[in-house]
Amino acid sequence: MPLDGAARRAFEAVLDPQDVLSDPVRCRVYECDGLTGHRVVPELVLLPRTAEQVAAAVRVCAEHEVPFVARGAGTGLSGGALPVADGVVIGLNRLNRILEVDPVDRRAVVEPGVTNLDVTRAVAQYGLYYAPDPSSQQVCTIGGNVAENSGGAHCLKYGFTTNHVLAVEVVLPDGSTVTLGSDTGEQQGPDLRGLFLGSEGTLGIVTKVTVRLLRTPETVRTLLADFPSVAAAGEVVSDVVAAGIVPAAVEMMDALAIEAAEEAVHAGYTIGTPAALVVELDGPAEECGSTFEQVRRICEAHGCTRLHIAGSAEERAAIWRGRKAAFAAVGRISPDYFVQDGVVPRTRLAETLDRIAAMSRSAGLRVANVFHAGDGNLHPLVLYDGAAGETARAEELTSAIAELCVEMGGSLSGEHGIGTDKACSMPKMFSRDDLAVMARVRDAWDPQGICNPGKVLPTPRLCGEPGKYRPHPLEEAGVIERL
Amino acid sequence: MFDAHRPPARELLSDCVHCGFCLPTCPTYRLWGEEMDSPRGRILLMDLAEKGEIPLEGAFTEHIDNCLGCMACVTACPSGVQYDRLLEAVRPQIERNVPRPRGEQLFRGAIFALFPYKRRLRLAALPGALYQRLRRAPSVAKLVSTITATLPARLAAVESLLPPVAVREAFARLPRVTPAVGGNRRGRVALLTGCVQDVFFHRVNAATVRVLAAEGFDVVVPRDQQCCGALELHSGREAPALVRAKRTIETFEVLGVDAIVTNVAGCGSSMKEYGHLLADDPEWAERAARFSRSVRDVHEVLADALAEGPRAPRHPVRARVAYHDACHLGHAQKVRAQPRAVLASIPGVELVDLPEAELCCGSAGIYNLLHPEAAAELGERKAANVRSTQPDVVVTANPGCLLQIGKHLRGERPLLHPVQLLDASIRGVPVPQH
């Protein structure tokens, strides 16, 4: 149902009219986020400047039953900020103030539109930083990180957004404002903050975030090692973990990903090497030094063909620039690509990569791999040419890879979220009852169903009627029980 | 719909994967926080226009016009999107196909009747209120009353931007040939003196000639050179820009020099583009390509000379120096290391980078005249970032930036072109105050 005039007037009454975009051309640039395969033009785009305006706008939505979708920088890769037809987009990028930095209690209070990296920039002078570091950290916003429970390269050791957010101020779908969590993260009763983090904008809109800051590690050692095969690099990861070492980050890239990243940023990766590992250790100097030697020996024991140790902050930054630019850089070697985000148990990495390679061959499409090897979070990039009619095949391969991860005992998504992209795959990972309970929880927060509808949970409209339940592979293996 | 003359290429449009890495570097996105005033949004609009799904009039033109053309997004883009090429293709389409309101037409007409002409600029630079100066320039006199009536904010912007210039400096000329100091010469170069540069910053040109000569170059300054067309090119006025490009090629290609040197970032970036601009013109393609290959920013020449071994002894300059990357030097020409290397060759200089270094100062060719409010916000932001580093001297290699930052720094600190600092070091004279 298109928006009626009363709702439009109500939005213009609670916001500055120039902050309500209704021109169809202007609304079109909000038609998608970082997942461009899905596009819906919203009826209106609201660009509030304060938390009070956000709450007022949501109250109008509730009163007029207008579906709304929150959006930060629009960098999400699962279509979590895909607009809803006949609905409004609420852009939060203008709420970009850092409200408080407390170096003593090591925390900062920020608005949702502050970028991830700007938090660290604002606190660096105190020797502190904000740990979660998604590859898009220079542009993605804290609000988006909260919605997606974003990870990053360093979450193996330091955890995800949920481990670093103490409290959130949230505008609920009825327009009221509540605080979840507290100054210490302690919750009186159920951990509603934890539920909200990673709920992909379906339970409300975050308007204020209290984040925990960590002291910048005394020592950071980073190495870039080339290996003759992905399997050899994978064995290094297993051995490092088996040695009781918890690296700050372990990242792997395969030949295609290396080629793209190197072309984009000239970071010193070896073009042509089948696999490269980035291993980073941090901590007190004494600890870091001896452990780093241990990692180096493990690399050498597995036939590492080149070992480059970052000798300066610049060299370290260059290694990370290469890694973090990898996704977008793939745009240089392929007209189009899909990026996947499945997770497998670390011990099944090699097997999974073999399967992906086989699937890639039989689909006749190249797949580049960039991934967080330490926690088994894969980012296969399926390369295709939409103009050559490869889109459908690429989509099929992408879904097949995500579902392969579930089959391996893993997850559809490690950090990008389910969003629009993978909602229809959810029944592969969760039973009807699992999803029904999630839907009941959602309904408790959003009884009108106006808050980012159609995301995360599969709907008959998007995905058709659910098929017959297929037992989860873990269930077949007797690892989990189902009744 | 775009017309058939060089619309933006589909391949270039589809390079954008919508990752958004450009957003934080885009000045207008930083100011307004609206997707359609970001590179990603503008590319999407171009894409839609190219498919004929949206009209060129209205929102499309407004948001393309709002772009400063600073090319920070080109630097930031991991996918290698050539936004510079896209903008270069789209702006002429707008100029040809979208009628502008009368006041806008008049104002743009006045700008392009003034800035590319040194003679008129000199008149305009004479003491007195700006509109008085403008009236003395015969070809713009008839427009002045309309402009003052319809566009007071813009006129005030022009007025406040242009600093007072001594008559002697405005009319000064460089020698036709300055031989390399000391006989053992490295090469022979020609200098493009620029329009605004030569009138308002003649001292920078003079310093450039001295520094190049001191480092072993014969410097040729052709008297018959005219505007290189940068301002028109960057504003989408393609036809007159091409005429100027051809004239500039003709003037310089006969000189038989090793390099054509410029100390103006904007001029350098447009002259390096001639080869691409004239690629479809059989008569000019090769000449233009050869010309563009020989164009060097003065810092590129000096940094190469430094790498070979500096000739001219430097005297220490004890100063904390903040270097501002001019967008057309850093983003458009990717010349970032060379100016720093040149400055670092001065003993005693402590070089500091600015916070938000990638962000445009708001000058952007004639942007600060067309969009004075946005430009003023960016100028204030740049000035605040400059102040935060507490420099003794601020240097930047573009007259537009010098005017814009100068306006917002309000004379708090010496603001120079890097070659002025090097010149002072080589000559052992005090650092100039402007």
Next chain:
Amino acid sequence: MLHPTDLKELRDAVLDSSGTLGIAGAGTAADWAGPLGPVDAVLDTTGLAGIVVHNPGDMTVAVRAGTPLRQLQEELAPHHQRVSLDAARVAEGATVGGLVATGDAGPCGLAFGSMRDLVIGVTLVLADGTVARSGGHVIKNVAGYDLAKLLHGSYGTLAVIAEVVLRLHPVPEREATLAVSCSLTEAAELARAVLAGPHEAVALEWLGTTPDAGTLLVRLNGTAAAMDARLDRLRPVLPGAVDGDDRWAEHAAIVRGGPGDAVLRIGVRPSKLPGVLTALPARAITAGLGTGIATVVLDAQDVAAAHETVAAAGGTSVLRRRPAGASVSAWGPPPSALKVLRAVKQSLDPAGRLGPGRFDPWM
């Protein structure tokens, strides 16, 4: 008393009973939070015990909810792995499910967080017999809602926890603690200095019977090779420090409290902690100077005022031991999100079968 031994029996027990249900594990937190009201039956989860699957290479373990954490740790030890949780009542046999349901954590929460930060998957049974699962067996996973978080701190009011998947950490080669005698205020200064340095303490707790005199304990984890050097660097920050490895039992004893004690767990911004604690008529205190989380032992009649004091400082508080027979308020002023909590309860347990009284008087 219902005593299921597997998921099917658990679901049947919920389905076959009617009326209200209390959920009990080892019973180590029976007198925490609000008093369980009269219930028609008590569901004992201790029969749901044992590891379901342990993947040492993946550092994850799936375990039935009634398994005592102490026992789990013993089974993990040969693999040099552990669940990084050192809540005081683990030693009393607290179950994994109970630790989740009470949102418990110990001193090393400074580095590893509480149970919420360690649980990566959960299987639950709702009051209507629905069995649901969220999360999974991998550490990194954002698919679907994280229902484990909802159960964390739910005190058995939303669902029965049947199975929990935990992330594991390597057992450090060496743990070492330095102890310094000092007042709470002095301890806060010392803690600040430790945190500002490169020491990476995993626990930073002060304990004492009055704020004027007590002991600061600073615990490090790390490799055997580096530990001595790290301790040498830490000592100058903590003048007079002595070896404190054996002092943690005292800490746990205060947290557990004794007969007749009322124990309150509170949380305020770390810098406010000394002020708030000094204002409370505590008989014993443990203060997490890095986390802002403290435990105070009080007389029952002082609890209500203590809730108010903490709330006024913007903090949180919950009763962690109720003296037998005493009527003591378990919760302070209700949080702003109370209506969400009520809506979730209404949605998952509309008949109000599970854990009546635990959130009294809020819900």
